[in-house]
Amino acid sequence: MRRVRSPIVRPGTKAILPGRVHPTWHDTQWSIQGDGHQMEFPLRRYESPGAAPVTMVCPVCHSISDGKRWVLDEKEYQRLRRDPKVRVQLCPADTRIQRQMYDGEIVLKGSWMKDHKDELLNFIRNEEQRAMANNPMARLAAVQDREDQIYILTTSQSLARRIGAGLKSAFKGRLTVQRLPYENFTRVRWARD
Ligand SMILES: [Zn+2]
Structure with a gap:
């Protein structure tokens, strides 16, 4: 799959709250590579999904995930963030907030x-x-x-x-x-x- 690396909000577009900036980074990526990228943020660093570590922590809200669902657990977060095998990744909620996608x-x-x-x-x-x-x-x-x-x-x-x-x-x-x-x-x- 072709990957295009571009900033989250393209230069020149103003990050205005509230409302979306059109076209968003998401809209641009969608037209280029379909919707396969949707839940990948930041862009995947591993060749195959199986190569990626499953446990994830979100540096913004301190939620943790086992690959299935995200839960809030501050104590567990403090333990996992020191573990090199744990992947640091924005959770879906913070991804959406950063991309200015609101539901x-x-x-x-x-x-x-x-x-x-x-x-x-x-x-x-x-x-x-x-x-x-x-x-x-x-x-x-x-x-x-x-x-x-x-x-x-x-x-x-x-x-x-x-x-x-x-x-x-x-x-x-x-x-x-x-x-x-x-x-x-x-x-x-x-x-x-
Ligand atoms: Zn988060």
């Missing part, structure tokens, strides 16, 4: 929301922590406190839906969940006046 978006609006921003942000952070107990790859990629709204990007669609449902049941308000099937993206809108 969900939450927008909070309304006059009531403006007066309760701290409470809502705490709630959302807690909801993320609870979701990470099941799946550490579900993260908030960006949280922005804008004047009249709170804008959040997530690395998984289910986390966006989960936070939306949580806001609705804890604070009432109006909830809209919109799934964009062809983009694998979920838009969540919540408002309370």
Whole structure:
């Protein structure tokens, strides 16, 4: 397979949050070599998959993987990071954050929301922590406190839906969940006046 080495965000494109930079590194690679590269980041250093060590650690979030799933375990991470046989690699969540690939978006609006921003942000952070107990790859990629709204990007669609449902049941308000099937993206809108 042809491999093209290029920076993650090409020079000249601005890394703007929120939203994607078009075309992303991912989009460019996809058109060149199909989707086989998707879960490889950084580009594979081993000729065959069997030659690569299976145990992996993520240097950013300290999650560890046995090759099947990623879990958070700080103690085990501290032990594994000194082991030369363990492969250091970004986990899928941090890969997505670095490539600016987001799967969900939450927008909070309304006059009531403006007066309760701290409470809502705490709630959302807690909801993320609870979701990470099941799946550490579900993260908030960006949280922005804008004047009249709170804008959040997530690395998984289910986390966006989960936070939306949580806001609705804890604070009432109006909830809209919109799934964009062809983009694998979920838009969540919540408002309370
Ligand atoms: Zn990570």
